Amino acid sequence: MAARRRLKAVLIDLSGTLHVEDSAVPGAQEALARLRRAPVSVRFVTNTTKECRRMLVERLHGLDFHIEEHEIFTSLSAACRQVERAGVRPLLLLHDSALEDFAGIETSDPNAVVIGLAPEHFNYQTMNKAFRLLLEGAPLIAIHKARYYKRKDGLALGPGPFVTGLEYATDTQATVVGKPEKTFFLEALRELDCQPEEAVMIGDDARDDVGGAQNSGMLGILVKTGKYRPGDEAKINPSPHVTCDSFPQAVDHILQHLL
């Protein structure tokens, strides 16, 4: 802790941290308002492959959170920046609802592949199209590599198996852009003029939120809501800076100990 600088930014996970499915975490709206009165920047970071920022903001407004679209940084935003930086024209294997975040990106005559959770594209013909682009040297950009996710009717395949299949077919490695990648957290801070040592991340996922943030030099606060299960603290090394019952306690900790 000796080398840490004054806290300048707080990154906050959305699903599982501010809300669980369609319910806000009790007291989270008020806690966010308190945090905003402190002299720190706030950004919201999430791994999503299906929802553009506008949809996320609409859901949050519906839960009475005061959050603006430009304050949200998602794995889709990270993929978009990666595409812009590389100057490539992506084949977008993404759910239709994600495409809005790629408005303005040139996609004709593609020379790159961006892949998220896109069941409608996970058929042989489209996978083959991606495969052939990769053989020609196109980079493979993965929103994330989740093995599966929970659906109402049970577990269902995530994008990870399809990314892995393309990696295997072409003997290449995808560039993963979502949490827990270090670059994701650095990109989220980029426009804040803030070093990782000046930031803290709050989230319910020990590996993706807390571990990823801490690997990039930030502090990480784990909250016991959402996907948290007892013992999750021990899954990462170093362990979280602190584990709090929920988002409001995490805000209290920041206001009392980190400012």
Add this chain to the structure above:
Amino acid sequence: MAARRRLKAVLIDLSGTLHVEDSAVPGAQEALARLRRAPVSVRFVTNTTKECRRMLVERLHGLDFHIEEHEIFTSLSAACRQVERAGVRPLLLLHDSALEDFAGIETSDPNAVVIGLAPEHFNYQTMNKAFRLLLEGAPLIAIHKARYYKRKDGLALGPGPFVTGLEYATDTQATVVGKPEKTFFLEALRELDCQPEEAVMIGDDARDDVGGAQNSGMLGILVKTGKYRPGDEAKINPSPHVTCDSFPQAVDHILQHLL
């Protein structure tokens, strides 16, 4: 060579060895007839995920090869034996033309997954169905794990990427039944009452035919037809017992040196 016993069986690859696409290798029919007059058993072994034995035999008859269906052992045959041995009811992710080799196998209420090259099944819904069976403990049996194959319109994905995706999603390993697996060659010999040290394999694929056979204790003869490329001999260790220009020379070598 000192420890070898008298040769009892010759295993012969089909595509690339006896024929290349729709043309027989020159002299191959006559060479096969010569081999059959020698006191050895002959079996034909091939990795196929799309063609049942009846279809293979029809093509070979069309090229004037005298081969009977029961003499052919394929990766589909190997999968079928694996299913019978395990006493499971497979979800068959196979091309329709392969299903004939599984006639009589119970497939209702599946508790295993057999996967080959089956573009019509490689969609999200079916992959998800397989995924859920695997989560419940169903074994995953892969015909083979080829990354891709050559089609008239260019390279196309093989079954390997889809097998690998399911392995990644469920953190399990498929049982691969085709060449170059040791069990494949041992199964091919099973009904011949013949040890691997009493058998030789002839094929055009250094790794899958020759390397696989030699790893199971047989001799391996590489032929310079089909997919052979100069230098292939060096891709395996130990190198092939001998490399011959084509199948007729391989037969000559056997008749002159191995009997």
